[in-house]
Amino acid sequence: KAGVTQTPRYLIKTRGQQVTLSCSPISGHRSVSWYQQTPGQGLQFLFEYFSETQRNKGNFPGRFSGRQFSNSRSEMNVSTLELGDSALYLCASSLAQGGEQYFGPGTRLTVT
Amino acid sequence: LAKTTQPISMDSYEGQEVNITCSHNNIATNDYITWYQQFPSQGPRFIIQGYKTKVTNEVASLFIPADRKSSTLSLPRVSLSDTAVYYCLVGPGLEAGNNRKLIWGLGTSLAVNP
Numbered sequence: 001k002a003g004v005t006q007t008p009r010y011l012i013k014t015r016g017q018q019v020t021l022s023c024s025p026i027s028g029h030r031s032v033s034w035y036q037q038t039p040g041q042g043l044q045f046l047f048e049y050f051s052e053t054q055r056n057k058g059n060f061p062g063r064f065s066g067r068q069f070s071n072s073r074s075e076m077n078v079s080t081l082e083l084g085d086s087a088l089y090l091c092a093s094s095l096a097q098g099g100e101q102y103f104g105p106g107t108r109l110t111v112t
Numbered sequence: 113l114a115k116t117t118q119p120i121s122m123d124s125y126e127g128q129e130v131n132i133t134c135s136h137n138n139i140a141t142n143d144y145i146t147w148y149q150q151f152p153s154q155g156p157r158f159i160i161q162g163y164k165t166k167v168t169n170e171v172a173s174l175f176i177p178a179d180r181k182s183s184t185l186s187l188p189r190v191s192l193s194d195t196a197v198y199y200c201l202v203g204p205g206l207e208a209g210n211n212r213k214l215i216w217g218l219g220t221s222l223a224v225n226p
Contacts, residue, residue, distance in 0.1 A: 004155070033212050043156070043199070043216035056212050090155045098207045103155025 002027065004093050004104035012110045018079040021107045025072050025093030031055075032074040033101060034066060037088040049074055050097040078109075086111045116200045121221040130187040132220050134200030137181050144205040145176060145183045150197045150219070159198075160185070161206055187222075195224045 005024045013019050025032050033056075034046040048056035049068035066076040072093075078085055088108050092101035117135040124130045136145070144163050148156040160167055162174040162183070173186040187194055197219040204211045 042218045045212050045214075048212050056210065058213065092155065098211055100158055100206050101212075103157065105154055 004091055004102055006089075006091050006104040006107050008107060009105065010108045010110075012112065013081050014112050015081055015083060017081050018077060019081060019109060020075055020077045021089055021091075021109070023074045023076075023091030023093075023104060025074070025091075026102055029093035029095055029102070030072050031094045031097050031099070032068055032072065033092045033094075034074070034076050035090040035092065036060070037090055037106070038086075043090070046076065048097065055097050081111045083111050085109065115215055116202055116217050118198075118200050118217065118220045120218065121223070123223050123225065124190055125225050126191055127189050130190050130194070130222060130224075132185045132187075132198055132200075132222070133182055134185070135182045136200070136202045139180050139202050142204070143180075143202050145174065145180075146201045146203075146206065146214070147172070147174065147185045148199045148201065150199065151195075156199060158206070163205075190222075190224045192224050192226065195222060197221050 007022045031050045033048040035043050037043045045058040046060055047054055047066050052068045063079045068074045088106040090103050090106045092103045094101045144161055146161040147159040149159050150156040160169055160172050160174045162176050164176050167174045175184045199216055199219040201214040203214040
């Protein structure tokens with residue numbers, strides 16, 4: 001069974017731009033969560049989607065948003081990028097809301 | 113959600129047993145202790161979870177004293193491939209819907225040398 005895939009793996013954007021990251025969960029998994037990982041802050045929870053609905057949300061500004069499609073694939077969007085948004089963005093999927101999560105390799109976003 | 117404290121880094125040699133201790137003084141009655149492993153350029157991977165006493169699986173053991181204010185992840189006979197960052201998290205168990213809001217610290221960077 002294929003693992004969680006994330007595209008693109010690397011991305012360079014400039015301040016003020018927006019970016020969309022994609023995540024394909026493990027087949028059969030219906031929950032997708034997104035995390036931001038930075039050297040200084042560690043890993044921080046952004047939000048979780050289950051059955052196309054956001055079920056859980058971390059403490060990030062409204063510039064960070066996401067959605068989930070009927071096939072459980074998910075996208076997250078960051079608008080008006082700031083230098084501090086440079087990070088590794090990780091996606092994790094699980095069978096249901098709650099339950100063991102399986103992480104993807106992440107998308108490395110650099111904002112210049 | 114309880115915060116955790118763990119060493120920033122540790123060094124070991126192949127074949128040795130490695131014990132990584134995590135402090136969580138404010139652990140709540142319903143909290144579980146969960147450990148993850150992360151290799152460079154990869155997402156974290158679940159290792160083990162426990163509530164009290166001792167839990168063992170094919171990868172590691174988790175020792176939790178009676179007061180539950182700390183826990184120790186034990187990796188038997190480490191190899192070079194165990195070089196990774198290890199995270200200790202305290203909060204709702206894996207099955208809980210609000211498990212996602214666990215506080216991840218900076219983890220312990222374990223270097224296994226030949």
